[in-house]
Protein backbone atom coordinates (compact mmCIF):
# COMPACT_ATOMS: atom_id res chain seq x y z
CA UNK A 1 0.00 0.00 0.00
CA UNK A 2 1.28 3.47 -0.83
CA UNK A 3 -0.18 6.94 -0.57
CA UNK A 4 -1.79 8.30 -3.75
CA UNK A 5 -1.26 12.01 -3.26
CA UNK A 6 -4.01 14.46 -4.15
CA UNK A 7 -5.48 17.47 -2.33
CA UNK A 8 -9.14 17.57 -1.35
CA UNK A 9 -9.94 20.54 -3.68
CA UNK A 10 -8.23 18.77 -6.58
CA UNK A 11 -10.18 15.57 -5.98
CA UNK A 12 -13.46 17.51 -5.85
CA UNK A 13 -12.51 19.38 -9.05
CA UNK A 14 -11.90 16.09 -10.84
CA UNK A 15 -15.32 14.80 -9.74
CA UNK A 16 -16.99 18.02 -10.92
CA UNK A 17 -15.25 17.75 -14.30
CA UNK A 18 -16.29 14.11 -14.71
CA UNK A 19 -19.91 14.60 -13.62
CA UNK A 20 -21.15 18.19 -13.08
CA UNK A 21 -24.36 16.95 -11.40
CA UNK A 22 -22.81 14.62 -8.85
CA UNK A 23 -22.14 17.09 -6.05
CA UNK A 24 -25.70 18.44 -6.19
CA UNK A 25 -27.17 14.94 -6.13
CA UNK A 26 -24.82 13.95 -3.29
CA UNK A 27 -25.95 16.94 -1.26
CA UNK A 28 -29.61 16.00 -1.67
CA UNK A 29 -28.98 12.39 -0.67
CA UNK A 30 -26.83 13.47 2.26
CA UNK A 31 -29.72 15.63 3.56
CA UNK A 32 -32.12 12.71 3.21
CA UNK A 33 -29.68 10.39 5.00
CA UNK A 34 -29.24 12.93 7.81
CA UNK A 35 -33.04 12.98 8.35
CA UNK A 36 -33.32 9.22 8.43
CA UNK A 37 -29.98 8.73 10.18
CA UNK A 38 -29.11 5.99 7.77
CA UNK A 39 -28.31 5.46 4.10
CA UNK A 40 -30.72 3.31 2.16
CA UNK A 41 -29.34 0.81 -0.34
CA UNK A 42 -31.07 2.48 -3.29
CA UNK A 43 -29.51 5.87 -2.53
CA UNK A 44 -25.96 4.97 -3.44
CA UNK A 45 -24.61 7.20 -6.20
CA UNK A 46 -20.95 6.70 -5.38
CA UNK A 47 -20.49 4.21 -8.22
CA UNK A 48 -21.18 7.07 -10.65
CA UNK A 49 -17.74 8.51 -9.84
CA UNK A 50 -15.88 5.23 -9.53
CA UNK A 51 -13.91 5.91 -12.71
CA UNK A 52 -12.51 9.15 -11.24
CA UNK A 53 -10.87 7.09 -8.50
CA UNK A 54 -9.82 4.33 -10.86
CA UNK A 55 -7.92 6.82 -13.03
CA UNK A 56 -6.34 8.38 -9.95
CA UNK A 57 -5.33 4.98 -8.58
CA UNK A 58 -3.99 3.66 -11.90
CA UNK A 59 -6.56 0.83 -11.99
CA UNK A 60 -5.29 -0.88 -8.87
CA UNK A 61 -6.85 -1.60 -5.48
CA UNK A 62 -6.02 1.23 -3.08
CA UNK A 63 -5.34 -1.26 -0.28
CA UNK A 64 -3.62 -4.32 -1.74
CA UNK A 65 -2.39 -2.68 -4.99
CA UNK A 66 -3.41 -5.58 -7.19
CA UNK A 67 -4.44 -4.65 -10.74
CA UNK A 68 -8.12 -4.26 -11.62
CA UNK A 69 -9.48 -4.65 -15.14
CA UNK A 70 -9.83 -1.57 -17.27
CA UNK A 71 -12.57 -1.32 -19.89
CA UNK A 72 -11.10 -1.99 -23.32
CA UNK A 73 -11.71 0.00 -26.47
CA UNK A 74 -13.56 -2.91 -28.06
CA UNK A 75 -16.39 -2.67 -25.54
CA UNK A 76 -15.26 -5.79 -23.71
CA UNK A 77 -15.69 -6.54 -20.02
CA UNK A 78 -15.34 -3.47 -17.88
CA UNK A 79 -14.63 -5.61 -14.83
CA UNK A 80 -17.08 -3.48 -12.88
CA UNK A 81 -18.09 -6.40 -10.72
CA UNK A 82 -14.53 -6.86 -9.49
CA UNK A 83 -14.16 -3.64 -7.54
CA UNK A 84 -16.20 -1.26 -5.43
CA UNK A 85 -16.20 2.27 -4.16
CA UNK A 86 -15.11 1.82 -0.60
CA UNK A 87 -16.37 4.01 2.25
CA UNK A 88 -13.28 4.21 4.46
CA UNK A 89 -15.46 5.09 7.46
CA UNK A 90 -18.50 2.80 7.17
CA UNK A 91 -21.91 4.30 6.38
CA UNK A 92 -24.50 2.77 8.69
CA UNK A 93 -22.79 0.80 11.42
CA UNK A 94 -19.42 -0.46 12.60
CA UNK A 95 -18.81 -4.09 13.46
CA UNK A 96 -16.05 -5.27 15.77
CA UNK A 97 -12.79 -6.75 14.52
CA UNK A 98 -11.23 -9.29 14.80
CA UNK A 99 -13.82 -12.03 14.75
CA UNK A 100 -13.03 -15.13 16.78
CA UNK A 101 -12.14 -16.98 13.60
CA UNK A 102 -9.68 -14.31 12.48
CA UNK A 103 -8.21 -14.02 15.97
CA UNK A 104 -7.48 -17.71 16.02
CA UNK A 105 -6.31 -18.20 12.44
CA UNK A 106 -3.93 -15.22 12.51
CA UNK A 107 -2.92 -15.70 16.16
CA UNK A 108 -3.79 -12.13 17.07
CA UNK A 109 -2.60 -11.34 20.60
CA UNK A 110 -3.30 -7.61 20.66
CA UNK A 111 -7.10 -7.69 20.20
CA UNK A 112 -7.68 -6.32 23.72
CA UNK A 113 -5.99 -3.06 22.67
CA UNK A 114 -8.45 -2.42 19.84
CA UNK A 115 -11.68 -0.45 19.91
CA UNK A 116 -14.04 0.07 17.05
CA UNK A 117 -15.38 3.17 15.33
CA UNK A 118 -18.78 4.84 15.88
CA UNK A 119 -21.32 2.03 16.44
CA UNK A 120 -23.96 3.65 14.21
CA UNK A 121 -21.48 4.42 11.46
CA UNK A 122 -20.64 7.73 9.82
CA UNK A 123 -23.84 8.61 7.97
CA UNK A 124 -22.65 12.20 7.51
CA UNK A 125 -19.66 10.95 5.46
CA UNK A 126 -21.64 8.60 3.22
CA UNK A 127 -21.73 11.12 0.37
CA UNK A 128 -18.35 12.70 1.01
CA UNK A 129 -15.81 11.60 -1.61
CA UNK A 130 -12.96 12.54 0.74
CA UNK A 131 -14.02 9.33 2.54
CA UNK A 132 -13.85 7.21 -0.65
CA UNK A 133 -11.42 5.10 -2.62
CA UNK A 134 -11.81 2.05 -4.82
CA UNK A 135 -10.80 -1.38 -3.62
CA UNK A 136 -11.01 -4.94 -4.87
CA UNK A 137 -13.81 -7.27 -3.78
CA UNK A 138 -11.55 -9.21 -1.43
CA UNK A 139 -10.41 -6.09 0.43
CA UNK A 140 -13.81 -4.40 0.35
CA UNK A 141 -16.39 -7.14 0.79
CA UNK A 142 -14.62 -10.12 2.28
CA UNK A 143 -12.23 -8.38 4.64
CA UNK A 144 -13.37 -4.85 5.43
CA UNK A 145 -17.16 -4.78 5.25
CA UNK A 146 -18.43 -2.56 8.09
CA UNK A 147 -15.35 -2.98 10.24
CA UNK A 148 -13.23 -0.08 11.42
CA UNK A 149 -10.71 -0.85 14.19
CA UNK A 150 -9.28 2.14 16.05
CA UNK A 151 -7.06 2.76 19.07
CA UNK A 152 -8.58 6.11 20.12
CA UNK A 153 -12.16 7.16 20.80
CA UNK A 154 -14.98 7.05 18.25
CA UNK A 155 -15.70 10.55 16.96
CA UNK A 156 -18.98 10.15 15.13
CA UNK A 157 -19.74 13.87 14.91
CA UNK A 158 -16.54 15.27 13.45
CA UNK A 159 -16.65 16.00 9.75
CA UNK A 160 -13.02 16.70 8.96
CA UNK A 161 -10.85 13.72 8.19
CA UNK A 162 -7.85 15.19 10.01
CA UNK A 163 -9.86 15.77 13.21
CA UNK A 164 -11.40 12.29 13.02
CA UNK A 165 -8.00 10.67 12.53
CA UNK A 166 -6.50 12.57 15.46
CA UNK A 167 -9.28 11.44 17.83
CA UNK A 168 -9.86 7.94 16.58
CA UNK A 169 -6.33 6.79 15.64
CA UNK A 170 -7.63 4.40 13.01
CA UNK A 171 -5.68 1.18 12.46
CA UNK A 172 -6.51 1.25 8.76
CA UNK A 173 -5.18 3.83 6.33
CA UNK A 174 -7.06 5.68 3.61
CA UNK A 175 -4.21 6.08 1.15
CA UNK A 176 -6.02 8.53 -1.15
CA UNK A 177 -5.12 12.14 -0.39
CA UNK A 178 -2.56 14.14 1.49
CA UNK A 179 -3.82 13.60 5.05
CA UNK A 180 -3.49 10.83 7.61
CA UNK A 181 -0.77 8.26 8.03
CA UNK A 182 1.58 7.40 5.20
CA UNK A 183 1.32 3.61 4.90
CA UNK A 184 4.98 3.40 3.94
CA UNK A 185 5.87 4.69 7.40
CA UNK A 186 4.25 1.55 8.85
CA UNK A 187 5.24 -1.16 6.39
CA UNK A 188 8.59 -2.87 5.91
CA UNK A 189 9.06 -5.13 2.91
CA UNK A 190 10.96 -8.39 2.94
CA UNK A 191 10.96 -9.42 -0.70
CA UNK A 192 7.28 -10.00 -1.51
CA UNK A 193 6.16 -10.15 2.13
CA UNK A 194 5.47 -7.35 4.56
CA UNK A 195 5.81 -6.68 8.29
CA UNK A 196 5.46 -3.66 10.57
CA UNK A 197 8.61 -1.54 10.44
CA UNK A 198 11.11 -2.79 13.02
CA UNK A 199 11.48 0.62 14.67
CA UNK A 200 7.75 0.96 15.46
CA UNK A 201 6.73 0.68 19.09
CA UNK A 202 3.57 0.89 21.18
CA UNK A 203 0.45 2.22 19.46
CA UNK A 204 2.13 2.61 16.08
CA UNK A 205 3.22 -1.03 16.09
CA UNK A 206 -0.31 -2.21 16.99
CA UNK A 207 -1.77 -0.08 14.19
CA UNK A 208 0.69 -1.43 11.62
CA UNK A 209 0.09 -5.02 12.77
CA UNK A 210 -3.66 -4.48 12.52
CA UNK A 211 -3.38 -3.05 9.01
CA UNK A 212 -1.45 -6.12 7.83
CA UNK A 213 -3.61 -8.67 9.68
CA UNK A 214 -6.87 -6.97 8.71
CA UNK A 215 -6.14 -6.96 4.96
CA UNK A 216 -4.05 -10.17 5.13
CA UNK A 217 -1.37 -8.33 3.18
CA UNK A 218 1.31 -10.87 4.10
CA UNK A 219 -0.50 -14.11 3.25
CA UNK A 220 -2.86 -13.68 0.27
CA UNK A 221 -1.54 -15.93 -2.45
CA UNK A 222 -2.57 -13.71 -5.37
CA UNK A 223 -0.72 -10.78 -3.83
CA UNK A 224 2.41 -12.82 -3.11
CA UNK A 225 2.37 -14.21 -6.63
CA UNK A 226 1.86 -10.83 -8.29
CA UNK A 227 4.59 -9.23 -6.17
CA UNK A 228 7.00 -12.12 -6.92
CA UNK A 229 6.51 -11.75 -10.65
CA UNK A 230 6.97 -7.99 -10.44
CA UNK A 231 10.15 -8.42 -8.34
CA UNK A 232 11.65 -10.72 -10.99
CA UNK A 233 11.04 -8.13 -13.72
CA UNK A 234 12.25 -5.22 -11.58
CA UNK A 235 15.41 -7.06 -10.46
CA UNK A 236 16.28 -7.78 -14.08
CA UNK A 237 16.01 -4.07 -14.93
CA UNK A 238 18.10 -3.12 -11.89
CA UNK A 239 20.75 -5.62 -12.97
CA UNK A 240 20.61 -4.46 -16.59
CA UNK A 241 21.30 -0.90 -15.46
CA UNK A 242 24.34 -2.16 -13.55
CA UNK A 243 25.78 -4.44 -16.24
CA UNK A 244 25.43 -2.35 -19.37
CA UNK A 245 26.05 1.43 -19.32
CA UNK A 246 24.22 1.74 -22.64
CA UNK A 247 21.06 0.30 -21.05
CA UNK A 248 20.95 2.68 -18.08
CA UNK A 249 18.50 5.21 -19.53
CA UNK A 250 16.03 2.60 -20.70
CA UNK A 251 16.32 0.66 -17.44
CA UNK A 252 15.81 3.82 -15.37
CA UNK A 253 12.68 4.62 -17.33
CA UNK A 254 11.15 1.19 -16.71
CA UNK A 255 12.18 1.16 -13.05
CA UNK A 256 10.57 4.58 -12.53
CA UNK A 257 7.36 3.32 -14.17
CA UNK A 258 7.29 0.22 -11.94
CA UNK A 259 7.49 2.22 -8.69
CA UNK A 260 5.23 5.13 -9.72
CA UNK A 261 2.22 6.07 -7.57
CA UNK A 262 -0.11 4.44 -10.07
CA UNK A 263 1.95 1.24 -10.54
CA UNK A 264 0.66 -2.08 -9.22
CA UNK A 265 2.47 -3.39 -6.12
CA UNK A 266 4.47 -0.13 -5.98
CA UNK A 267 4.88 -0.36 -2.17
CA UNK A 268 6.59 -3.74 -2.41
CA UNK A 269 8.69 -2.68 -5.40
CA UNK A 270 9.88 0.53 -3.70
CA UNK A 271 10.93 -1.63 -0.76
CA UNK A 272 12.79 -3.94 -3.15
CA UNK A 273 14.65 -1.01 -4.78
CA UNK A 274 15.74 0.20 -1.34
CA UNK A 275 16.99 -3.26 -0.45
CA UNK A 276 18.84 -3.60 -3.77
CA UNK A 277 20.73 -0.39 -3.11
CA UNK A 278 21.50 -1.37 0.49
CA UNK A 279 22.25 -5.07 0.07
CA UNK A 280 22.35 -6.32 -3.52
CA UNK A 281 23.13 -9.93 -2.52
CA UNK A 282 20.03 -10.15 -0.36
CA UNK A 283 17.90 -8.56 -3.07
CA UNK A 284 19.15 -11.09 -5.61
CA UNK A 285 18.43 -13.88 -3.19
CA UNK A 286 14.83 -12.61 -3.00
CA UNK A 287 14.70 -12.58 -6.82
CA UNK A 288 15.69 -16.24 -6.77
CA UNK A 289 13.05 -17.08 -4.15
CA UNK A 290 10.47 -15.06 -6.09
CA UNK A 291 11.21 -17.03 -9.26
CA UNK A 292 10.78 -20.31 -7.41
CA UNK A 293 7.58 -19.12 -5.73
CA UNK A 294 6.10 -18.03 -9.07
CA UNK A 295 6.59 -21.61 -10.29
CA UNK A 296 5.61 -23.53 -7.14
CA UNK A 297 3.56 -21.18 -4.87
CA UNK A 298 5.29 -22.83 -1.95
CA UNK A 299 4.93 -20.44 1.05
CA UNK A 300 8.07 -21.77 2.77
CA UNK A 301 10.15 -20.11 0.04
CA UNK A 302 9.15 -16.69 1.35
CA UNK A 303 10.19 -17.17 4.97
CA UNK A 304 12.69 -14.70 6.35
CA UNK A 305 16.28 -14.90 5.21
CA UNK A 306 18.83 -16.08 7.83
Ligand SMILES: [Zn+2]
Pocket residue numbers: 061062063064065066135136137138139140
Ligand atom coordinates in the same frame (compact mmCIF):
# COMPACT_ATOMS: atom_id res chain seq x y z
ZN1 LIG B 1 -7.47 -5.20 -2.67
